[in-house]
Amino acid sequence: MNKAKLSTESYKGVRDFYPKEMALQLYIFNNWTKTAKKFGFEQYDASVLEPAELYKAKGAENEEMVNEQTYTFIDRGAREVTLRPEMTPTAARMVAGKKRDLSFPVRWFSIPNLYRYERPQRGRLREHWQLNCDIFGSTEEVADLELISLAHQLMLDFGATEDMFEILINSRAEMTALFNDLGITDVEVINQITRLNDRKKKISADEYKEALVQILADETLVEKVSKLVNETPETHDTITKLRDLGINNAKIDRTIARGFNYYTGIVFELVDTNPENNRSMLGGGRYDNLTEMFGDEAIAGIGFGMGDVTMKDFLITHDLVPASVYSTGPTVVILPLESEQNLEATKIAHTLRQANINVATNFSHKKLGKKITDAVEQGTKYSIVVGSDELVSQTFTLKNLKETSEQVGSIQEIIALIHSSN
Amino acid sequence: MNKAKLSTESYKGVRDFYPKEMALQLYIFNNWTKTAKKFGFEQYDASVLEPAELYKAKGAENEEMVNEQTYTFIDRGAREVTLRPEMTPTAARMVAGKKRDLSFPVRWFSIPNLYRYERPQRGRLREHWQLNCDIFGSTEEVADLELISLAHQLMLDFGATEDMFEILINSRAEMTALFNDLGITDVEVINQITRLNDRKKKISADEYKEALVQILADETLVEKVSKLVNETPETHDTITKLRDLGINNAKIDRTIARGFNYYTGIVFELVDTNPENNRSMLGGGRYDNLTEMFGDEAIAGIGFGMGDVTMKDFLITHDLVPASVYSTGPTVVILPLESEQNLEATKIAHTLRQANINVATNFSHKKLGKKITDAVEQGTKYSIVVGSDELVSQTFTLKNLKETSEQVGSIQEIIALIHSSN
Numbered sequence: 001m002n003k004a005k006l007s008t009e010s011y012k013g014v015r016d017f018y019p020k021e022m023a024l025q026l027y028i029f030n031n032w033t034k035t036a037k038k039f040g041f042e043q044y045d046a047s048v049l050e051p052a053e054l055y056k057a058k059g060a061e062n063e064e065m066v067n068e069q070t071y072t073f074i075d076r077g078a079r080e081v082t083l084r085p086e087m088t089p090t091a092a093r094m095v096a097g098k099k100r101d102l103s104f105p106v107r108w109f110s111i112p113n114l115y116r117y118e119r120p121q122r123g124r125l126r127e128h129w130q131l132n133c134d135i136f137g138s139t140e141e142v143a144d145l146e147l148i149s150l151a152h153q154l155m156l157d158f159g160a161t162e163d164m165f166e167i168l169i170n171s172r173a174e175m176t177a178l179f180n181d182l183g184i185t186d187v188e189v190i191n192q193i194t195r196l197n198d199r200k201k202k203i204s205a206d207e208y209k210e211a212l213v214q215i216l217a218d219e220t221l222v223e224k225v226s227k228l229v230n231e232t233p234e235t236h237d238t239i240t241k242l243r244d245l246g247i248n249n250a251k252i253d254r255t256i257a258r259g260f261n262y263y264t265g266i267v268f269e270l271v272d273t274n275p276e277n278n279r280s281m282l283g284g285g286r287y288d289n290l291t292e293m294f295g296d297e298a299i300a301g302i303g304f305g306m307g308d309v310t311m312k313d314f315l316i317t318h319d320l321v322p323a324s325v326y327s328t329g330p331t332v333v334i335l336p337l338e339s340e341q342n343l344e345a346t347k348i349a350h351t352l353r354q355a356n357i358n359v360a361t362n363f364s365h366k367k368l369g370k371k372i373t374d375a376v377e378q379g380t381k382y383s384i385v386v387g388s389d390e391l392v393s394q395t396f397t398l399k400n401l402k403e404t405s406e407q408v409g410s411i412q413e414i415i416a417l418i419h420s421s422n
Numbered sequence: 423m424n425k426a427k428l429s430t431e432s433y434k435g436v437r438d439f440y441p442k443e444m445a446l447q448l449y450i451f452n453n454w455t456k457t458a459k460k461f462g463f464e465q466y467d468a469s470v471l472e473p474a475e476l477y478k479a480k481g482a483e484n485e486e487m488v489n490e491q492t493y494t495f496i497d498r499g500a501r502e503v504t505l506r507p508e509m510t511p512t513a514a515r516m517v518a519g520k521k522r523d524l525s526f527p528v529r530w531f532s533i534p535n536l537y538r539y540e541r542p543q544r545g546r547l548r549e550h551w552q553l554n555c556d557i558f559g560s561t562e563e564v565a566d567l568e569l570i571s572l573a574h575q576l577m578l579d580f581g582a583t584e585d586m587f588e589i590l591i592n593s594r595a596e597m598t599a600l601f602n603d604l605g606i607t608d609v610e611v612i613n614q615i616t617r618l619n620d621r622k623k624k625i626s627a628d629e630y631k632e633a634l635v636q637i638l639a640d641e642t643l644v645e646k647v648s649k650l651v652n653e654t655p656e657t658h659d660t661i662t663k664l665r666d667l668g669i670n671n672a673k674i675d676r677t678i679a680r681g682f683n684y685y686t687g688i689v690f691e692l693v694d695t696n697p698e699n700n701r702s703m704l705g706g707g708r709y710d711n712l713t714e715m716f717g718d719e720a721i722a723g724i725g726f727g728m729g730d731v732t733m734k735d736f737l738i739t740h741d742l743v744p745a746s747v748y749s750t751g752p753t754v755v756i757l758p759l760e761s762e763q764n765l766e767a768t769k770i771a772h773t774l775r776q777a778n779i780n781v782a783t784n785f786s787h788k789k790l791g792k793k794i795t796d797a798v799e800q801g802t803k804y805s806i807v808v809g810s811d812e813l814v815s816q817t818f819t820l821k822n823l824k825e826t827s828e829q830v831g832s833i834q835e836i837i838a839l840i841h842s843s844n
Binding site (some may be wrong): 017026038046049053077083094103105143241245258265328329339349350355359360363378404 | 445460475493494499668716
């Protein structure tokens with residue numbers, strides 16, 4: 001037997017979720033689920049393991065991404081496997097696989113964990129969770145509006161107000177038309193500008209202009225493109241329609257591009273207005289050709305992803321996590337005074353559970369006071385001490401740990417007391 | 423761009439969860455969660471990725487298991503990584519890592535997905551989910567009883583009755599004492615018999631006896647061991663105490679061994695009494711030395727795992743899945759008659775959502791009848807048609823799709839109708 005001491009650290013760049021961290025994680029997942037269902041989205045899931053070809057299929061750019069930024073390995077059957085880095089290709093694969101059986105429009109959501117092989121740095125994890133919401137099988141503009149409305153509602157359902165975040169909208173198709181109006185028609189040039197715009201907020205104005213000169217080699221054109229990208233149109237049809245749906249914090253931002261090369265129409269991001277959190281919290285767009293890679297027939301899609309790490313940062317920065325989230329303990333803790341009462345205490349716990357009450361028994365040898373402190377720390381509401389006196393008289397004391405009040409009665413009376421106070 | 427047609431199949435040996443399959447999966451997970459909380463267990467989680475050494479640490483037998491039966495690969499930082507094949511080592515790692523901060527006994531549960539590199543065959547998947555429940559920091563017998571009581575309650579909370587399943591109990595320590603009584607004291611011989619007993623139900627009586635002769639080379643001893651292993655003691659302290667806790671379908675089974683070599687005390691399995699499902703549904707036991715590998719101080723543990731695949735088989739075989747589980751649709755579907763009503767329909771959906779009603783809009787170009795059939799198939803309760811007449815009069819018809827009854831009113835009246843019928 002190997003006696004070397006093993007490390008208790010997790011693998012590099014991933015997180016352990018102890019009960020309190022898990023509670024916050026579940027609070028986020030449950031809120032996401034509730035809001036997605038409010039919009040009629042159905043939940044789906046798939047394995048973390050996907051054939052590597054799923055991510056390579058969109059050409060050389062993706063091949064590089066798969067080789068350098070994903071966990072990809074060869075299994076014993078010589079299959080190349082990737083730990084999914086994003087969910088949209090999986091959703092597209094599943095939709096394409098059952099397109100004959102599905103009733104479009106299909107509204108799907110999932111909360112997958114995703115993997116990226118990145119140099120670990122602050123806030124850049126190798127594993128994170130993401131809410132993915134997609135509508136398949138509709139090219140209607142109203143699908144775009146609905147999805148942005150869902151993004152907005154997700155924030156409101158956490159108690160956020162419109163001043164805390166902003167929705168930035170752009171359109172790949174619209175940008176192409178605007179570039180064409182300026183005489184820029186070369187697809188490769190447009191792609192280069194798009195990629196540059198995607199980085200614009202991370203570089204200085206001078207760096208941006210310099211890079212634009214490199215691409216366009218024409219001072220006048222550089223000025224025109226700069227002006228176009230920097231201006232926010234005062235009126236815009238999408239923004240007007242979103243106002244009709246109660247959304248007042250959306251605006252056009254010509255720099256929004258989204259990294260993935262499968263977007264074809266509208267693209268959008270949701271950002272925290274607090275400058276401390278400058279990363280995008282949610283990003284998505286329309287991708288009308290993605291399912292093409294599975295066959296001849298394309299199914300239109302529009303979707304977004306929202307990460308757990310940025311969501312957590314947002315909720316903490318804006319003080320939106322209710323304290324009750326961290327109550328991970330049961331409703332009642334039963335405290336046998338001596339080991340001799342362990343079995344009787346467990347029987348009482350059993351009786352309470354039959355009445356649908358969440359109960360734990362603390363049969364450790366710690367002092368009673370310490371056991372009560374531990375219960376309070378877990379958010380447990382009541383304690384019941386079980387000693388020989390209580391067992392002889394069959395009369396127990398229900399102690400309310402929050403109000404430090406007490407009530408006395410038989411187990412059946414105590415069950416009634418607990419039920420009546422909920 | 424690669425134009426080769428990609429497969430829509432998932433990776434070999436894993437499952438896609440379309441909404442109805444996901445609904446059943448979530449029904450199981452939610453029931454598991456509810457029952458675990460009834461016993462005061464707190465939820466935790468960790469990454470699928472673990473350092474490979476976590477599974478190799480218990481010696482050569484495990485080293486072989488890691489190399490041949492797990493997904494293990496080398497990352498770009500030359501770290502050996504394993505996709506977790508079981509959760510107990512992760513739980514032990516996390517408990518050992520925070521042992522100064524945790525208040526024992528710690529009751530933890532998790533629903534991880536686990537990976538095994540196995541030859542795919544019927545019912546043997548490479549990825550499955552498992553409920554893991556563990557109590558750390560207690561050597562009290564009552565902890566063993568509580569955990570078996572939890573296993574029993576998990577089944578009851580799915581609507582199972584005691585005739586549908588059986589709890590088989592054994593004890594590693596007790597078996598060692600019984601073997602010692604027969605004069606068998608060599609640890610390696612006892613381990614050999616234990617491993618043979620673990621396979622006993624899968625081989626014939628003759629094969630069992632033959633293997634026993636190989637191990638013991640003594641006819642009289644073979645007879646004695648056979649007798650010992652085959653008999654179910656009529657009275658047993660553990661069984662008596664479990665009866666006190668309302669459990670009448672537990673019995674001693676001397677063949678129960680459990681595969682993992684970290685068990686030290688009680689071991690148990692839960693099996694379906696229907697002969698069609700002969701696999702163990704739940705297995706666990708006491709492992710008092712597992713955290714030793716992280717340092718000098720051992721923390722006692724007892725736990726079990728319960729798989730999603732066998733659980734599903736059980737529920738389906740015994741007809742325990744309520745039909746309502748498969749209702750994945752929203753409460754209301756709004757049906758615009760023409761594309762021109764899409765935006766107004768979406769506004770009405772928005773108004774209903776503000777009243778906490780789950781709503782989808784079906785803006786496809788299908789016939790109304792087909793849209794209603796689709797909604798019924800998803801378990802949607804109501805439809806509201808939105809045409810130009812309805813928009814002019816601001817009077818809408820709420821159609822109950824289950825009772826095929828109708829009620830007419832303004833949107834606010836319809837909201838009141840929906841709320842009052844829930």
